[in-house]
Amino acid sequence: MTLAYLMNTYPVTSGTFIRREIAAIEQAGTPVTRFAVRRWNDTLVDPLDLAEQDKTRYLLSGNAPGLLIAFLAELLTRPHKLARALPTWLGLIRAAKGRIIHHIAYLMQAAALRRETAKAGITHVHCHFCTNATAVAMLSRLMGGPAYSFTVHGPDELIDLPGIGIRPKIENAAAVIAITRYCRGRLTEHVGEAHWGRIHIVHCGLKLDDFPDAAGDPQGSTLVCVGRLCPQKGQVHIPAAVAEVRGRFPDLRVLLIGDGESRAAVEAEVAKHGVGDIVTLAGWRSNAEVRAAIGTGRALLLPSYAEGLPIVIMEAFAMRRPALTTTIAGIPELVDASCGWLIAPGDHDALVAAISDAMAASPERMAAMGAEGRTRVEARHDLAKIAPQLLAAFQITQN
Known part of the structure; x- marks a missing residue:
């Protein structure tokens, strides 16, 4: 052939x-x-x-x-x-x-x-x-x-x-x-x-050689969101949720990697909720920079309305980082409570609760979730x- x-x-x-x-x-x-x-x-x-x-x-x-x-x-x-x-x-x-x-x-x-x-x-x-x-x-x-x-x-x-x-x-x-x-x-x-x-x-x-199996520090305070800024990805909901939990978690930071048609809408929500010191819009970055960001972050944040099965979830799991994402399409075939948080898309209260739980989770729990994610990627992806x-x-x- x-x-x-x-x-x-x-x-x-x-x-x-x-x-x-x-x-x-x-x-x-x-x-x-x-x-x-x-x-x-x-x-x-x-x-x-x-x-x-x-x-x-x-x-x-x-x-x-x-x-x-x-x-x-x-x-x-x-x-x-x-x-x-x-x-x-x-x-x-x-x-x-x-x-x-x-x-x-x-x-x-x-x-x-x-x-x-x-x-x-x-x-x-x-x-x-x-x-x-x-x-x-x-x-x-x-x-x-x-x-x-x-x-x-x-x-x-x-x-x-x-x-x-x-x-x-x-x-x-x-x-x-x-x-x-x-x-x-x-x-x-x-x-x-x-x-x-x-x-x-x-x-x-994934080419797993690009994602060496290193546990890293599960106690980081940054949630990393990677993807085109568009309505389907739901990034516009992040600023309001972050504003609600910032009092409990003053070290919380959110890094948005990507760009697209929703950038102005996300920036407007950041300004509206006064979280410009917490939420950073970084634009597109190279693969190496994305890996570095996920690897030093606490968890992946992906509050999407529409997906297939996002590669970025696999990347996070490969680096032993759990995922906070939504119950759509093929995502529940990879993500469950043992390696992440699943919420309904557009559910503000559920997003707030999941972010709070991710930030409050013990090092042992985060490490266990990361280990399960790595195991699944090695077996399936x-x-x-x-x-x-x-x-x-x-x-x-x-x-």
């Missing part, structure tokens, strides 16, 4: 898990050719992301004339193959209730991908997220291109699965990877039982174990 990965936008600051996965697969002995539709417009801050950008071939960014040439070449030299993709392509348009310009672009990208993969001898393409890139890989396959598979994470892609054409994407795929039981359950609702067997649960993971599982799923295409 000759393998390529195709992403919509890559690399991105929040997509470290994809870079790590590719590295683990290559370490297992299978080289990976990187494709992406477009470059990320924001600034990359991690040196490894910058290096990854240099390895990635872009179908659209800086290549609009190339897309047109590739499409016309397919139309003129392989019209019967191109025609095979048209019924499914039209079905995607109907499911999306329009957006025809976008779907014309997907068809052109699929033509370019088929030609690029043919030149490179690629036999399998794997995508992350069941949205645009998977549509391109599917159409490319129908045109005679390589087999494909895709990983489904959530939360956004799970909102309207029929609208993104999930059924044909599963039915034409060699394999589908769901990162949690919750995610697999959502997928099986939208495809016939005959196709359930191709939907595999393979967790996302070690990329050295996950990479062979992915390769085994991909090899279905060769049977």
Whole structure:
């Protein structure tokens, strides 16, 4: 098998898990050719992301004339193959209730991908997220291109699965990877039982060598929140909760790592509740800086409304830090009372109570929770174990 990965936008600051996965697969002995539709417009801050950008071939960014040439070449030299993709392509348009310009672009990208993969001898393409890139890989396959598979994470892609054409994407795929039981359950609702067997649960993971097993100091006073500042992550609720508990825990600090559209709203809440001396908005930081912050913090704080299964929880557990998070999607499959605190999203009183309990917990309790988190990551989310599982799923295409 000759393998390529195709992403919509890559690399991105929040997509470290994809870079790590590719590295683990290559370490297992299978080289990976990187494709992406477009470059990320924001600034990359991690040196490894910058290096990854240099390895990635872009179908659209800086290549609009190339897309047109590739499409016309397919139309003129392989019209019967191109025609095979048209019924499914039209079905995607109907499911999306329009957006025809976008779907014309997907068809052109699929033509370019088929030609690029043919030149490179690629036999399998794997995508992350069941949205645009998977549509391109599917159409490319129908045109005679390589087999494909895709990983489904959530939360956004799970909102309207029929609208993104999930059924044909599963039915034409060699394999589908769901990162949690919750995610697999959502997928099986939208495809016939005959196709359930191709939907595999393979967790996302970490390169544990990057997270040495060191207990550290469980008595830190900083709660660390990592992620894009957006409504789905719920960071806007943190200032009010912190204001309510600061009298009991004068050493409490909260570090928010990330940036995004909710920054102004979070800053307004910080000012409203007078916690500017407690809550710090640090912006995006490199992977090394994120690890250092979590490792010196007391616990991870992630009061999200929508998630798949956050990689940052795995990172915190790898460094023996418990997580304070919410009872959504796949999170309860990893987090429970033995290694963290689970609350309903948007529940102010529960957030206050959980922060208070985390700050008041004894060193022994924090150490025990951290140890349980580390054990779970080692068992379920070690990329050295996950990479062979992915390769085994991909090899279905060769049977």
